[in-house]
Amino acid sequence: MKMNNTQIAIPFVNLNFQHQLIQNQLQQAIQAVLEQGDFILGKALADFEAAFAAACGTEYGVGVASGTDAIALGLQACKIGFGDEVILPVNTFVATLIGVLRAGAKPIFVDCDPRTALIDLEAAARAITSKTKAIIPVHLYGQMVSPKQLLDLADTYKLLIFEDAAQAHLAEREGYRAGSVGIAAAFSFYPSKNLGGLGDGGMLVTRDPDVAQTMIRLRNYGASQKYFHTESGTNSRLDTIQAAVLHQKLPYLAQWNHDRLQIAQDYDTELAPLAANGIIPIENHSGEGHVYHLYVMRICDSCPVERSEIQAQLMAAGIQTGIHYPIPCHLQPAFAELGYQVGDFPHAEMLAKQILSLPMYPGLSNSQVKEISSAIAAELPTHLPVAI
Numbered sequence: 001m002k003m004n005n006t007q008i009a010i011p012f013v014n015l016n017f018q019h020q021l022i023q024n025q026l027q028q029a030i031q032a033v034l035e036q037g038d039f040i041l042g043k044a045l046a047d048f049e050a051a052f053a054a055a056c057g058t059e060y061g062v063g064v065a066s067g068t069d070a071i072a073l074g075l076q077a078c079k080i081g082f083g084d085e086v087i088l089p090v091n092t093f094v095a096t097l098i099g100v101l102r103a104g105a106k107p108i109f110v111d112c113d114p115r116t117a118l119i120d121l122e123a124a125a126r127a128i129t130s131k132t133k134a135i136i137p138v139h140l141y142g143q144m145v146s147p148k149q150l151l152d153l154a155d156t157y158k159l160l161i162f163e164d165a166a167q168a169h170l171a172e173r174e175g176y177r178a179g180s181v182g183i184a185a186a187f188s189f190y191p192s193k194n195l196g197g198l199g200d201g202g203m204l205v206t207r208d209p210d211v212a213q214t215m216i217r218l219r220n221y222g223a224s225q226k227y228f229h230t231e232s233g234t235n236s237r238l239d240t241i242q243a244a245v246l247h248q249k250l251p252y253l254a255q256w257n258h259d260r261l262q263i264a265q266d267y268d269t270e271l272a273p274l275a276a277n278g279i280i281p282i283e284n285h286s287g288e289g290h291v292y293h294l295y296v297m298r299i300c301d302s303c304p305v306e307r308s309e310i311q312a313q314l315m316a317a318g319i320q321t322g323i324h325y326p327i328p329c330h331l332q333p334a335f336a337e338l339g340y341q342v343g344d345f346p347h348a349e350m351l352a353k354q355i356l357s358l359p360m361y362p363g364l365s366n367s368q369v370k371e372i373s374s375a376i377a378a379e380l381p382t383h384l385p386v387a388i
Contacts, residue, residue, distance in 0.1 A: 009318030010359050010368050013192045017363025018256060022248055029244040041220070042240030048247040049203065052187075055170060055250065056179035058205040060212035063238025064219050067166040067188025070202035071099025073236060074184050075134070077204070077214040078160055080105050084133040086162075089119035090328050090340075091348040092138040096164050097329045099186070100136070107338065108132070109330050111345040115283045117296065117355070118145050120347070121153055134160040139168035139178050141324070142194070142260070142293035143286050147176040154182075162186070166202075169194040170257055172289030179205045189238075189246055194260070194293050195253050197242040259362040260292040266366050267295055267358065270373035277380045278303030282355070294324055295360040298351070305379050307356055317375045322357040 019026065033044055045063050053061035064070050080086060081104040088096055090109040100107040110123040117140050124135060135154065137145035154161050161182025165171070168178040169187065179185035189201035204215050214231070217224055222233025264284070271279055278300035284290045299307040311321050328348040330340035342349065358372055 006315060007318050008320060010320065010364075010372060012320035012322055012357070012359050014359075014361050014363060015191065015196070017361070018249070018252065022252065025248045026245055029248045030241055033241045033244050039240050040237055042243075044240045044244035044247060045238055048243040048250070051247060051250055052203060053205045055253075056165075056185070056187075056205045057177045058180055058185075059207045060205065060209065062204045062206075062212055062215040062219060063243055064202045064204065064215075065236040065238065066095075066200045067186055067190065067202040068095040068099055068102075069219070069234075069236040070166075070186035070188070070204045071096060071136075071162075071164060072102035073215060073218045073234070074186050074204040074206075074211075075099060075103035075105065075162060076218060077206075077211045078134070078162060078183055080134050080160065080162070083131065085129060085131040086134045086136060087124050087127055087132060087159075088136040088164075089138050089140075089348075090330050090345045091117055091119075091325070091351060092140065092164065092329060093166070093325060094329055094332060095166070095188075096136060096138055097335065099164075105133070106131075109338075109340065109345065111347045112351065114347045114351060116143065116285055117141065117282050117351055118143065121146070121149050125153060125157070128157050128159070132157065132159060134162050136162050136164050137181075138164040138166075139171055141282065141296055142167050142171055142291040143284060144168060144171050144173040144176070144178050144181075144289065146285075147174050147181045150181060166190075167193065167293035168291060169293075170253055171286070171291045173286040180207075183208055184211055189242065194257060194291055195246060195249055197246050199239075199242060201238045201242045201246070203238065256362040257291040260360060261288060261290060263360060263364050263369060264290070264292045264295050266369040267297075267373065270370055271297065271376070274373075274377060274380065277305075279376065279380075292360055294322075294357045296324065296355050296357045298354040299356055300354055304381055307354065310376060310379050311356060313379050314372070314375055319372055319375060320359065323352075323355060324357050326352055328352050 049061035091112040163185035165178040166188035171178040184206035189197040218233040222231035
């Protein structure tokens with residue numbers, strides 16, 4: 001692989017390991033759909049919806065075209081819309097915000113905890129008003145927001161919990177699995193996710209039968225039966241072939257997540273000596289329940305080398321990295337009308353300048369982790385100045 005005339009030795013994402021492992025199964029699953037011919041809302045979709053919902057510890061799954069649609073339509077199915085305020089972290093991918101806006105609700109941003117990059121629930125409590133109907137905890141990077149604290153908050157203020165679990169397939173914390181905490185949860189099956197398809201896809205999971213039935217209608221033009229439309233819905237259905245592929249991958253997901261955890265632990269070990277130079281990984285407060293969709297470190301202000309320099313040198317060594325996310329939602333030009341400005345959310349703004357995501361995927365070897373970590377260390381001073 002090449003990028004900008006640089007030979008890529010360690011890509012940011014590499015799906016070959018998992019696809020080669022089950023290549024025959026994937027081909028057979030796709031062939032079965034081709035022979036069946038039920039490409040839209042077919043049997044393989046229903047089978048996968050049931051299996052994934054059960055894996056999440058919920059009753060119902062409704063496959064849709066993307067994780068963004070799972071949020072937007074899911075909020076509508078939960079009867080969240082015009083006049084309602086929805087609290088969400090400003091430190092998230094823009095799809096969370098877009099989902100709220102598409103549902104017609106008003107997004108209310110709150111800052112994040114700089115140690116974990118997750119929503120600051122104390123700040124969320126301060127943001128609640130008489131119009132607040134729901135909170136969206138984003139289980140970022142593969143780590144869940146504390147379910148117990150969420151449930152306490154929701155119970156105190158009578159809020160709906162709608163989980164954004166797009167990066168947290170089978171993540172666990174405090175005895176809960178991602179998707180089982182609130183009334184509903186949105187997942188993404190973008191190819192690079194822990195459970196990824198061969199294109200776009202998403203799902204809403206819920207324990208509420210009314211939410212599930214409403215979601216089924218909304219994804220299919222608002223139709224309760226063919227040509228009879230009870231709601232203003234849209235066309236957002238998870239393709240049967242994608243569902244068949246995802247269903248074949250699902251039994252391997254727990255092991256792949258375990259592999260990610262081991263890789264993260266290897267990174268933690270290798271990067272630990274760099275803490276004195278201001279290289280600090282985002283903290284894991286979930287133990288073995290963290291599924292590490294991303295491994296993110298902070299290049300703090302105390303680091304003698306700029307993030308851009310470290311990233312450029314890693315690229316020169318053939319190591320791809322990413323930044324999740326370089327511009328917080330409140331500073332995106334498209335949403336200036338929301339009225340936020342620089343300085344409103346200092347923790348998120350600080351992280352946007354510090355964070356760097358390192359390669360993370362099943363199949364990444366310990367020797368590759370050592371190579372990446374050594375390349376980072378090579379950019380730092382050999383000796384730190386002694387304080388006097």
